[in-house]
Amino acid sequence: MTGRVLVARLDNLGDVLLAGPCVRAVARSADAVTMLVGPRGRAAAELLPGVDEIVCWRAPWIDPEPAPVDAGMIDDIVRRIRALRVDAALILTSFHQSPLPLALTLRLAGVPWIGAISDDYPGSLLDLRHRVDGDPPEALRGLSLAAAAGFRLPRRDWHPRVKHPLPGVRRLVGEPGYIVVHPAASAAARQPSAATSAAIVRGLTEAGHRVVVTGGPGDTDLTHAISDSAGDPESVLDLGGKTSLPQLAAVLDNAAAVVAPNTSAAHLATAVGTPVVSLFAPVVPAGRWAPYGVECLLLGDQAAACRGSRARTCPVTGHPCLDSLDPDQVVGAVAQLTPGHSPEEVDRNDQRLAS
Missing domain, CATH: 3.40.50.2000 (Glycogen Phosphorylase B;)
Structure with a gap:
């Protein structure tokens, strides 16, 4: 799969760092990778190899201190994603989070192909409904979604990484x-x-x-x-x-x-x-x-x-x-x-x- 691919992980710094192997797998074949993150995870996204662009948005179904949901908030992110002309999206979530609210939002933004790990029936919200057996490390759980979507990473590179050089300290x-x-x-x-x-x-x-x-x-x-x-x-x-x-x-x-x-x-x-x-x-x-x-x-x-x-x-x-x-x-x-x-x-x- 080529084109512009959006990878979403909307929670905290550590969660975004653990999304890194998935991001790098996508970056190996996509033309560009946009990462959609929450404000609590943005600084980690800035450190991830393979990220070309960052969109920051506070999701009311993920953030631990969410603002009330209103139509304007949803309209804003739909408009911003639509302007990116994304070809595909992968939604990364923790095991206790649902990807479906974001999948609906991305559909409204015109994203033509969406994949996510989901135990819930997604109807037409997902093109790839991925399942994960057992309780693997979170980095591998996210990487398995990338692999199911056709994005692969060499086995030696399955761990989290950050961009170098790092600042002198x-x-x-x-x-x-x-x-x-x-x-x-x-x-x-x-x-x-x-x-x-x-x-x-x-x-x-x-x-x-x-x-x-x-x-x-x-x-x-x-x-x-x-x-x-x-x-x-x-x-x-x-x-x-x-x-x-x-x-x-x-x-x-x-x-x-x-x-x-x-x-x-x-x-x-x-x-x-x-x-x-x-x-x-x-x-x-x-x-x-x-x-x-x-x-x-x-x-x-x-x-x-x-x-x-x-x-x-x-x-x-x-x-x-x-x-x-x-x-x-x-x-x-x-x-x-x-x-x-x-x-x-x-x-x-x-x-x-x-x-």
Whole structure:
């Protein structure tokens, strides 16, 4: 299939990053790729190889803080898509989202061919109704839709990636080889408490690591609290709110390993090839949402009572799936993932994990 192809992923940064393999598959044979994203995902779309143009629109059936639906809002996006003269569209959604509202909108905009993953009967809204068995990683789920539409990517290239070159960040972080701790996630249920994150940072500095704490503009109170209580200020750098997304990608690229919950920074680390210690709350399936494509060690009680709840606020007193983590577990996991550690160091950390 050639011509101009629209790829839609309307939710968050991490979701858009995981759409990257699908986008690259389409870009291999399409004349141009337009990506339709929500405002929460736009910065990630700007980093994806293969994207020629970005259209940003807040979908009221996807955004977690949606505006009321009105005819003018729909008329606006229909007019904008119609002006693009799109030849085909692929709609990427999470398993709990329906592609059909957007498919209807794209039909009204005159898009002649539309494909999506859909369990619901689509009538004439879809030309390709794709089904996915099991619970594959989200990047592969989206890539399977591209393959069903005739867009293929070599097996060696199935992981998320970002455009290079990335900006220089040496003046922010100094020499490469530090450990990044990114404590925040978009839902409170998916991140450790500030006290747990601070204890993890203390454990890493006591093990001899230099630690960089990262976060977005809304995370500065959290990153400041963690950095201030984490021990030796010479060994901890607080970058909360101080980086753009491309700069954060570069900071992660220069790290020896990243410690993060289920959040976009974990997927961004994957996209630059840095190993991840994933502090994963089981409110969503790890098989689908854990970092895919790099070395990753998964920590957190995956059988906790919150499992599969999709909760945004932890429903279990004490947040045990993450706040019961021993910082030594994280230090040991970092030792296993970090090149340059001596076998003796790894053995000592293995013994601490086992004790």
